[in-house]
Amino acid sequence: MFARLTPVVKNLLLINIALLLIPSFLEFELAQYFGLRYIFASSFQPFQFITYMFLHAGFGHLLGNMFALFIFGPMLENFWGSKKFFIFYMVTGIGAGILYGAVNFVEMQQLESAAEQYIENPNYEGFVSFIQENASYVYRDWYDFIDAYGENPKKQEFIEGSIQRVKEVVRFQGNVPLIGASGAVFGILFAFGFLFPNTELFLLFPPIPIKAKYLVTFYGLYELYAGIQNVPGDNVAHYAHLGGMLIAFILVKIWQKGNTRFY
Template identity: 80%
Template sequence: MFARLTPVVKNLLLVNIALLLIPSILNIDLGELFGLRYVFAESFAPYQFITYMFLHANFGHLLGNMFALFIFGPMLERFWGAQRFFLFYMVTGVGAGLLYGIVDFVEMQQLESAAQAYIANPNYEAFNSFINNHASYAFEQWYDFIDAFGENPDSQQYISSSIQRVQEVVRFQGNMPLVGASGAVFGILFAFGFLFPNTQLMLLIPPIPIKAKYLVTFYGLYELYAGIQRAPGDNVAHWAHLGGMLIAFILLKIWQDKRNNFY
């Protein structure tokens, strides 16, 4: 099975696996330094647009991305050659990070504006609304506080504590690093469906055949829907996935591949 691996795909697999296993063994969190941060965060650095794509949150995260690279990467590397394939991988990964950074900037501006509006006029109803709209993940852990605040809406102690919690949400959101090769992997998925649209693939769940072009279309539409409708507690970087697909499309157009040679 591993004989099908091409050089760049093999090396990418090894690097990504090593950067998950070695820090785990040494008890080092590389994501704190090399994960992609909000551009105005104190810990942001430009190199993070590159380094983030070689780190993963856990084994399941790594497995999903590397499995897709293992399945779709070798055929593209054989088609393009090692140099162009590696360029494609890096450009789509960085481009995905840039698009995510733009969306993250807009969302953080909205969050900071909402926080400033609350601090200017703190009250129980506004706090409850802020948490529901911007930090639903914290609702359960702060349930007792929210309940007590509701029973004592005029308490300066609860009002002051609520302001601190709103500021905590802003700090938490602004310092949450993005990690993972998903942007580059979704670029590879898009390229595969674009270059080999009628290739039959077999899904794992459910085990049914599907043409590559339909699989890519489904993933693209799903990521767009999930990005716009962002469910509470959803920490998947849907806009990074879409960014990888968008950059892939642009690159493919620039390279002007002849579709008459595809199958």
């Protein structure tokens, strides 16, 4: 099975696996320094647009990305050649990070604006609304405080406590690092579907065959829907996935010569 591995795909697999294992030996959290941060965060560094794509949150996260790289990467590397494939992987990954960073910038500006509005006019209803819209994942942890605030909405102690918690939400959101090869992997998935549109893939769930072009279309529409929905607590970087697909489309169109298709 591993005989089908091409050079770049093999090296990418090894690097990603190694970087998942290294922290367990060094007791050092790589994502805290090399994950992609909000561009105005004090911990942001430009090199994070590259390093973030080689880090993963755990074995399941790594497996999902590397399995897709293992399945679809070799055919693209054989088609383009190793140099071109590596360029494609890096550019789509970096491009995905840039698009995510742009969307994250807009979202952070909106969050900071909502926080400023609350701080100027703190009240119980506004606090509950802010938490539900921007930090529902901490609602249970703060349940006792929210309940007490509701019973004492005019008490300065709870008003000041709510302001501190609103600021904490902004700090937390601005310091969540983006990690994972998903942007580059979604770029690979798009390129495979574009270049080999009628290749049939056999899904595990449900166990049915599906043409690559339909699978890619489904994934793209789902990521767009999920990104627009922006459900609080959803820690999947949907716009990074879409960014990878967008950059992949641009590169494939630039590189494409004639109308060569493989079926």
